[in-house]
Amino acid sequence: MGMRVLLVEDEPNIVEAMGFILSRDGWSVATHANGETALEEIRRVAPDVLVLDVMLPGRSGYDILRDLRAEPALAALPVLMLTARGQEKDRALAEELGVTGFMTKPFANDDLRAAVNRIAARG
Amino acid sequence: MKNQPSARSLTGTRIRERRLGQGRKQADLAREVGISPAYLNLIEHNKRPVAGKLLLDIARALGVESGELSGSGDVALFGLLSAAASRFAETGAELDRAGELAGRFPGWAALIAAQHQRIRALERLTATLSDRLGHDPQLAASLHEVLSTVTAIRSAVSILSEGGEIDPEWQARFLRNVAEDTARLSEAAQGLAGFLEAGEAEAGEHLSPQEELSAFLAARNHFFAPLEPGGWAGVEAIVAGAKDELASAAARELARAWLTRYREDAESLPLPRFAGLWQEVGGDLVRLAERAGQSLGRVLRRAACSGGPTRRGLVICDGSGTLTTRRELPGFPVPRFGAACPRWPLFQALVQPGRPIRARVEMPGEPRQIFTCTAIAEARWPEGIDGLPIYEATMLIEAEPGAGEAVPLTAGPGCRICPRPACPARREASILAEEPSEGAL
Numbered sequence: 001m002g003m004r005v006l007l008v009e010d011e012p013n014i015v016e017a018m019g020f021i022l023s024r025d026g027w028s029v030a031t032h033a034n035g036e037t038a039l040e041e042i043r044r045v046a047p048d049v050l051v052l053d054v055m056l057p058g059r060s061g062y063d064i065l066r067d068l069r070a071e072p073a074l075a076a077l078p079v080l081m082l083t084a085r086g087q088e089k090d091r092a093l094a095e096e097l098g099v100t101g102f103m104t105k106p107f108a109n110d111d112l113r114a115a116v117n118r119i120a121a122r123g
Numbered sequence: 124m125k126n127q128p129s130a131r132s133l134t135g136t137r138i139r140e141r142r143l144g145q146g147r148k149q150a151d152l153a154r155e156v157g158i159s160p161a162y163l164n165l166i167e168h169n170k171r172p173v174a175g176k177l178l179l180d181i182a183r184a185l186g187v188e189s190g191e192l193s194g195s196g197d198v199a200l201f202g203l204l205s206a207a208a209s210r211f212a213e214t215g216a217e218l219d220r221a222g223e224l225a226g227r228f229p230g231w232a233a234l235i236a237a238q239h240q241r242i243r244a245l246e247r248l249t250a251t252l253s254d255r256l257g258h259d260p261q262l263a264a265s266l267h268e269v270l271s272t273v274t275a276i277r278s279a280v281s282i283l284s285e286g287g288e289i290d291p292e293w294q295a296r297f298l299r300n301v302a303e304d305t306a307r308l309s310e311a312a313q314g315l316a317g318f319l320e321a322g323e324a325e326a327g328e329h330l331s332p333q334e335e336l337s338a339f340l341a342a343r344n345h346f347f348a349p350l351e352p353g354g355w356a357g358v359e360a361i362v363a364g365a366k367d368e369l370a371s372a373a374a375r376e377l378a379r380a381w382l383t384r385y386r387e388d389a390e391s392l393p394l395p396r397f398a399g400l401w402q403e404v405g406g407d408l409v410r411l412a413e414r415a416g417q418s419l420g421r422v423l424r425r426a427a428c429s430g431g432p433t434r435r436g437l438v439i440c441d442g443s444g445t446l447t448t449r450r451e452l453p454g455f456p457v458p459r460f461g462a463a464c465p466r467w468p469l470f471q472a473l474v475q476p477g478r479p480i481r482a483r484v485e486m487p488g489e490p491r492q493i494f495t496c497t498a499i500a501e502a503r504w505p506e507g508i509d510g511l512p513i514y515e516a517t518m519l520i521e522a523e524p525g526a527g528e529a530v531p532l533t534a535g536p537g538c539r540i541c542p543r544p545a546c547p548a549r550r551e552a553s554i555l556a557e558e559p560s561e562g563a564l
Contacts, residue, residue, distance in 0.1 A: 017278030
């Protein structure tokens with residue numbers, strides 16, 4: 001069985017496309033669309049890589065990342081953050097909170113594939 | 124700085140320019156108006172004053188209006204040239220020779236003045252648009268929607284065009300997704316375009332219920348004769364009659380609340396009584412409120428919304444400092460989005476509820492503009508004794524005639540669109556060019 005990736009993203013068509021691309025590369029893909037319950041889902045799925053959107057209903061990706069890094073069991077989980085805002089301060093905030101990789105929407109499929117593989121290798 | 128010649132002291136220069144322009148000799152003009160060429164020479168070099176009958180004779184001989192020679196129409200132009208030079212002091216424009224420029228080259232001087240005015244107008248427009256872009260959550264949401272949709276389309280199209288084997292079912296699904304997202308993108312882009320256009324046209328579509336209400340009130344000068352005592356229409360009739368302007372249900376609800384309070388104010392303090400008391404107390408609004416037995420907030424609202432000429436503005440904020448009523452006054456801009464200037468007496472009142480505050484305030488701009496601001500914060504207890512008080516601060520803004528002397532309290536419209544370079548209350552950088560340091564805090 002391949003590595004497991006959890007996509008926390010509320011746009012269903014983006015989730016579908018990302019899921020398709022990563023599945024084809026051999027990833028086992030799980031998805032979740034709600035920020036409020038994302039942390040529980042991360043604990044439950046225990047992915048090898050987390051792809052986390054910033055703007056989610058209920059709770060922002062930054063808040064989720066902050067809590068995640070505070071949990072010893074999840075502190076080292078490789079996290080690729082997705083945002084529609086590419087400002088330097090957003091990237092700086094994500095880095096401060098301990099993100100592993102950062103991508104700005106819209107992105108190319110190959111870039112997503114490469115980023116997920118890269119941060120998985122790091123974790 | 125050298126003494127600046129006034130527009131009027133260059134009458135001689137203008138006479139000389141007009142005469143030379145007509146190719147006439149000094150001696151001929153002097154003879155025609157009955158003076159010696161030597162005396163005309165002194166006049167033309169601004170070494171002798173010229174006015175009265177002699178000026179009229181010279182003007183008649185040159186076939187121009189005497190005002191054209193005396194520069195009486197140039198005072199405003201002279202002021203604009205000085206203002207233009209002050210804005211860009213580093214260019215070294217010879218401010219002491221502005222009058223000479225206006226006298227010798229009136230067309231070029233008018234062009235500089237017109238460009239100065241145009242720059243100021245564009246700066247104001249830029250400030251409005253930037254204010255809107257920087258603070259409006261709807262814009263952020265629209266942009267996020269566009270970028271997310273583009274991401275979905277790009278990924279799906281990329282999968283479909285990469286080649287390789289794709290299950291027909293997946294192929295159909297991605298094609299359907301692209302079709303859906305394209306329609307979504309089109310809607311989001313139209314919404315965004317509409318938003319940006321609304322920033323340009325004040326009379327265009329309004330984006331929030333608060334904006335709809337503001338436009339509705341501004342179009343009526345914040346005055347509703349039908350709601351005054353003896354009036355002929357009620358709140359509902361007015362709201363129903365403005366359904367195009369108050370397009371959203373939320374805006375109509377805000378309008379109902381605003382108009383209901385207006386009617387209560389009008390019934391408690393009818394305008395004839397207000398005017399009589401105003402005379403009695405010599406404009407002291409606190410004493411007026413005492414004599415009328417009404418709250419100062421009500422008196423300030425009546426003063427601003429009495430249907431008279433627009434020499435009085437009004438701003439009201441809630442306990443969080445958010446502006447809920449904006450009746451603007453020329454020279455005292457009120458930001459449409461984001462926070463206002465913390466130096467406004469409105470906010471001094473907000474932190475001292477129940478205490479009336481009156482202050483003379485200098486706003487940025489040329490010429491100097493002074494406003495008398497009277498403010499009060501009042502509390503209501505809608506949830507009873509155990510509930511939290513709801514605070515509201517109200518500020519009446521009255522423009523003082525003339526330019527006025529400098530006053531200690533300087534303020535601005537709000538940090539982003541305020542040109543004052545060094546303000547101890549500054550919260551964020553301004554997008555405007557700085558004011559000359561003379562106007563600084």
